[in-house]
Amino acid sequence: MKILRIGICALLVFAVAAHGGVEDWARAVIETGAGLLFLVWALWIFFNPKEQPVFSPLLPPLAALSLIVLGQWFFHRTASSHSTRIELLLLLADLIVLFLAVQAFRTLRDWRGFVWFGMGFGFLVSIFGILQHLTFNGKLYWFREMRYGGIPFGPYANRNHFAGFVELVLPLSLAPLILGRVRRERWPAVGLFAVVPIGALFLSASRGGIVSFGVELAVLALAVILQRTKGKQLLAGAAVLLLALLMVSWLGVGQILQRFSS
Template sequence: MNQKKNLLKSLLQPEGLLFLVLIISPWLFGSVEAWAKILLFCLILLGGMIWWKQHAKLKLSFSFPLMSVVVFIILWIFIEQIPFPPTLIQFLSPKRYELEKTTLLLLGHSATTQEMGWIPLSINPSESFFYTLEFSGIILFGFIVNQIFKKSPEQRDFWIYATLVNGSLLSIFAIIQRATWNGKIFWSRTLTQGGDPFGPYVNRTHLGGLLLLLIPLGIGYLLYKEQSYRPNKQRLAIKGSLTTGLQNLSFSYLFEKLFFPCLLLIVASGILISRSRGAMVSMLLALSLMGLWFSLDAKEQKKGMKQTLLVGAFMVGSIVMALWMASDIFIGATQRLVEEAVDIKESSRIALWKEALELWRMFPLTGSGLGTFEEAFNLVRTIFPGPMRVTHAESDYIELLTDTGIVGLLLFLVLIFIVLFRGWQNIRLEKDQKTKILVAGSYFSFIGGLLQGIANFNLVTMANLLCLVFCAQIFLSHSEENKNQNL
């Protein structure tokens, strides 16, 4: 009874609520549906309110440039949903004004500027509102997690550990579900609007994108834990029996040293057999960058080479495991990737991007409104004729351009630059080598997520964005500045 009370009490703490959000979000079908986003937003908001009540007198620690850009992004998304006078809309977004005028004429109403009602920049404010909830919740999540990690590195380590275990469970579930597929997610939920599921996700690419974020972080965590153990516990006893040596080691050490790497390989193989070509390439690029960093940053050349070879061995091991689990799926995805790279002009994704840029030219400054790509794209669409839905631009950056205009895209790019710059500073200035490896792991996971967004879409998947922000807070919350001044 006491254990249940303690568990409930911990879950009602802000740390417990936000941790719950991070863990359950992938299992809620990736949190792409409105009900899931509202649920997660409410949990984050509740956690934020409790945290603020508990820390009302705490001197907050944050980067002013970073927070300023975040505030401007939320303001811009919100402004696009507010009705403005028609003359202002005509100046800011002539195409939006023209669409409103055409709609009024078709409905038999007066379409003169003087008699028009006020118009929002977004062509579908209700859809944009859900994205506002999603982004606001994610930003609040990131801010509080940042404060938690600065205050308690132990909490940070536990969150990383639990997230990696959760990722391995997602991979195992996805593989089992695919092997026993009956046409339903969780063997019970029917796909009402089609899709290509993998695990609890309707779109296999999205799960691949989530798992991708765990690989460099997982390798960094393993090396961090390896160097955290005392020398007399780093190796199994040579003298005496193997059983005696094992008895001298803790269960957690054995799990992290022997079993955990296998789970990480399963996560990596899950990416490779998800058939997400973007996730596959992004993982290999992120790991390659991580291996290069190991070789250049290490004070001892031999140690750096050893860590680089470890990354290379992990990549090879992932491919071998993917071939063993589902060779036909992995080989098929690789073949399609090569074919698309060789004959890039025939790529349907490139054709989609070209037409998406035509859409952007209609709303160059403000975009059509966040979350409105499917409706707005019909203004220029010629590809994929018939009833097939084109819901996203297959690129986060192009979709940000079409939805939020050049203003919104520039704000997001500035945000990414600040995060990457501060993260790199924190890695470079970190004096403790084992902590530097952990922070670098989260940094290269974040880079992998950014790379995957070039040719895939994650904006709709709240679970993936939460994990991306989680990775960012690991390297943003850790710096010499935080240690010395907690500013």
């Protein structure tokens, strides 16, 4: 199902590039893309009857949430039926993409490829965010006017959304590096994929994002204690954090301090 894996990755790239998929046209593309990918999978299953669907334990909670939202909308137990319907459609699209990801990424090799994709994509988006931060002219992508205002970072009109994106992709590089799951010859590449997003996260000056990053580090520290990680891996993780902080101090730390003091 290589075509399905490519389609899922392409849909994720579009969702981030289209300002996080917050506008109606972007949501329509995401929902339509999810439907088309589901159709591709259904046809593949139809012509390959020996293949069986795989179910993840992550699916039932999201499906239950979708049913709750559906019930609120159907029985008019919501402040805005229109807004609830729009969010329900997006939630169903997310559920479809998660289901398809479980079907498309089955082997360890598949998931390794997805992890490298996530690390590389997070690195590129972070680089773009840093460049836009340093050369910001009041427009998204340097050409699109922000009609409704906002404090953007990277492709997102809201810097908190960018911070949320980094929180999702950062563990793909930071956790394996600290827990000793990365080959020594790959340390520089994986370390770079961790340093730049951390630096971009701090430059975004998202208080919630930085606090969440602190919580991630606490959870990771607990995992290190439980697994009794070797000193070399701990030094690698400490070096990544130090380099990220040095990058932030070099690019400008004043805005971050001002943000936390306000």
